[in-house]
Every structure is written in structure tokens, then in C-alpha cells.
Amino acid sequence: MKQVKAWSGRFGFLAVIFLLSGCFGNENLSALDPKGPQAQWIYDNMILSLYIMAFVTLVVFAIFFYIIAKFRRKEGDNEYPKQVHGSTVLEITWTVIPILLLLVLFVPTIIGTFDFAESQAPEDVEDAVYIDVTGHQYWWQFDYEEGFTAGQEVYIPTGERVYFTLNATDVIHSFWVPALGGKIDTVPGIENTLWLEADEPGTYMGKCAELCGPSHALMDFKLIALERDDYDQWVEDMAAKADVEQPEDSSVQQGYEVFQENCISCHAVSGPGSASGPTLTNFGDRNTIAGYLDNTDEQLKAWIRNPDDFKQGNNMVPFPESEISEDEMDSLVAYLRSLNVRDGENAE
Numbered sequence: 001m002k003q004v005k006a007w008s009g010r011f012g013f014l015a016v017i018f019l020l021s022g023c024f025g026n027e028n029l030s031a032l033d034p035k036g037p038q039a040q041w042i043y044d045n046m047i048l049s050l051y052i053m054a055f056v057t058l059v060v061f062a063i064f065f066y067i068i069a070k071f072r073r074k075e076g077d078n079e080y081p082k083q084v085h086g087s088t089v090l091e092i093t094w095t096v097i098p099i100l101l102l103l104v105l106f107v108p109t110i111i112g113t114f115d116f117a118e119s120q121a122p123e124d125v126e127d128a129v130y131i132d133v134t135g136h137q138y139w140w141q142f143d144y145e146e147g148f149t150a151g152q153e154v155y156i157p158t159g160e161r162v163y164f165t166l167n168a169t170d171v172i173h174s175f176w177v178p179a180l181g182g183k184i185d186t187v188p189g190i191e192n193t194l195w196l197e198a199d200e201p202g203t204y205m206g207k208c209a210e211l212c213g214p215s216h217a218l219m220d221f222k223l224i225a226l227e228r229d230d231y232d233q234w235v236e237d238m239a240a241k242a243d244v245e246q247p248e249d250s251s252v253q254q255g256y257e258v259f260q261e262n263c264i265s266c267h268a269v270s271g272p273g274s275a276s277g278p279t280l281t282n283f284g285d286r287n288t289i290a291g292y293l294d295n296t297d298e299q300l301k302a303w304i305r306n307p308d309d310f311k312q313g314n315n316m317v318p319f320p321e322s323e324i325s326e327d328e329m330d331s332l333v334a335y336l337r338s339l340n341v342r343d344g345e346n347a348e
């Protein structure tokens with residue numbers, strides 16, 4: 001008996017932890033804590049539909065209990081009551097009321113759905129930002145109009161609509177930043193559109209929301225909203241990287257050579273990216289490796305040695321010691337750290 005109690009206590013404790021884990025720790029990952037106008041709109045409609053459902057439930061249960069009480073068998077009731085079939089008035093009532101309630105949800109939903117898919121800024125808006133998103137198994141590519149590519153982390157200016165055009169190369173993925181807006185599928189061969197806006201600067205978690213293979217659950221990304229000035233600076237720096245060939249810093253020269261020999265076939269480090277692997281132009285600024293591992297030197301080495309340990313079925317090849325020695329690995333890591341435009345500011 002004691003044992004049972006102890007165990008149920010432990011499970012109860014675990015259950016509470018699991019429930020609470022949904023509330024804390026995940027930076028800006030909740031649709032219930034909207035951080036932009038589109039997410040706010042979705043949240044408001046969610047609450048509206050919740051009220052409608054609560055109202056319907058209350059009314060139905062009230063009638064239910066009233067009927068049970070009123071028509072229950074009373075003392076002396078020994079005969080069948082009158083048997084009634086069908087009632088046109090009732091049929092019409094319970095068809096019309098739900099139609100009206102559905103319309104209350106339908107109309108704003110349709111208006112919102114079309115508004116969110118808007119692919120062009122209104123004409124009076126200058127320098128609206130347009131970004132092409134491509135979903136890959138299991139990483140995200142973000143192509144900017146200025147001719148460069150970012151991987152895993154998409155930067156946007158704060159307080160304005162940013163227009164995304166979405167696509168995929170292999171299978172269907174889905175682009176979702178819960179705290180900022182709705183999700184939308186990225187489908188090979190089809191261009192979907194969506195705008196998002198962040199009220200405040202910050203880092204917003206993004207998720208792939210369409211089962212796309214064994215590592216689907218790890219296909220995370222981040223949306224980083226900067227003040228407009230900082231954003232412009234970032235764009236300028238990323239675009240400037242396009243011309244950089246040789247590292248200026250001689251201490252990372254060896255790493256650069258190791259990289260050129262083994263990695264450049266899949267990873268670009270400047271300009272437009274490639275479709276084979278994430279662009280590493282600003283890898284040193286990333287918080288995470290492959291979207292979710294803490295970006296530490298140890299993890300980075302472990303990732304390069306065997307990516308499949310971390311993301312099953314991903315498309316990067318492993319690099320055992322027979323191909324890259326421990327010494328070369330150190331220099332390679334130093335080189336990767338040197339690839340940044342914000343002095344590794346995001347990395348923690």
C-alpha cells in the first residue's frame with residue numbers, strides 16, 4: 001500500500017511537471033500568448049469560438065436537466081405518456097441557430113484567411129520586406145531580395161508586415177511561428193504566401209507543423225525580430241559577406257581549407273545559398289546547431305562527426321576521424337565560429 005502511494009505521488013508530481021512545462025521555458029512558442037497582430041486576431045477568434053461553445057453547452061445542458069426533472073416518472077404515473085414524433089418548429093430552430101453561430105465564425109475566418117495570405121504590401125508602403133522560405137528535410141532556407149540566404153534563423157524588422165513566399169524541395173512541410181501567426185504548408189511546386197508581423201523585437205520559436213520524416217519533430221527554426229535600423233544593418237552586413245572569399249583572420253586559415261575541401265559542396269558561406277545544406281554565412285551568430293542543439297564547440301564537433309546521432313535521416317554526411325583529424329576539427333570549429341555578422345551576438 002505504501003509503495004502504491006509513493007508511486008502515485010511520484011506520477012502526480014511528474015504529471016504536474018509535464019503540464020507546467022507547456023507554460024514556461026519555451027521562449028515565445030505559445031499561440032495563447034500572441035506577440036503580433038495576426039496572432040492576436042487568431043487568439044481573439046479562438047476565444048470567441050470558445051465562448052460560443054460554452055454558451056451552446058450551457059444551453060443544451062440546461063434544457064437536458066430541465067427535461068429530466070420535469071418529465072421524470074412521478075408517483076402514480078403508471079401509464080405510458082403520449083408518444084410524440086417530429087416537430088417542425090424544433091427542427092427549424094435547431095438548424096437555424098447553429099447556422100447563425102457558424103456564420104459568426106465563418107465570416108471573420110474567411111476574411112482573415114485571405115488577408116493573411118496577402119503577398120504584396122499596399123502601394124504606399126516603402127521598403128516592405130519580402131522573403132522566400134524553402135522547407136527541406138529537416139532545415140529551413142530563407143532567401144532575401146538583397147541576394148543572400150540565411151539558414152535556420154530568419155531575421156525581420158519589428159512593427160511591420162513581412163511578406164513570405166513559401167515553397168519546399170522534397171516533401172510537404174509547414175511553416176509556423178505560433179506566437180506571431182497562423183501556419184501554412186510549404187509544398188513542392190506550389191507557392192503559398194503569408195505575412196507576419198512582430199510587435200516587439202525578440203526571438204520567436206518556429207516549428208515545422210507537418211509530419212515530414214523521422215526528424216520532423218526537430219525541424220525547429222527561429223524568427224528574430226530586430227528594430228528597423230538593426231535589421232537594415234544586418235541586411236547590409238549579410239549582403240557584404242557575399243564577396244568574402246578568404247578569411248581575413250589567419251588563425252582560421254586551416255579551418256577554411258578543411259571547409260573548402262569537405263563542406264563547400266553542400267554549404268555556402270556567402271551570397272545565395274545552395275539547396276543541399278543550410279547556408280553558414282552567419283553560423284557563428286546562431287543560438288543553435290541544426291535548429292535545436294545548443295551551439296557549443298562540443299556539440300558542434302559531435303554534430304560534424306555524426307549528424308545522424310542528433311537528427312535521424314538528415315542529409316548531411318558523417319565525418320569520422322579518418323577524414324577530419326581532431327586537430328583539423330579544432331580549426332574547422334574556429335573557422336565556423338568566425339562566420340558571423342553580429343559578433344556571435346545571438347549565440348549563448
Ligand code: HEC
Nearest residue numbers: 137138139152262263266276277278289290291314315316
Ligand atoms: C552532403 C551534403 C553535406 C556535406 C558534405 C556537409 N553538410 Fe553540413 N549539413 C548538411 C545538411 C543537409 C544539413 C542540415 C541538417 C538538418 O538540420 O536536417 C547540414 C547541417 C550542418 C550544420 C548545422 C547548420 C545550422 O544552420 O545549424 C553545420 C554546422 C554543418 N552542417 C557543418 C558542416 C561541416 C563543417 C561540413 C564539412 C566538414 C559539412 N557540414 C558537410 C549537408 C552537408
Ligand SMILES: [Cu+2]
Nearest residue numbers: 173208212219
Ligand atoms: Cu518538416
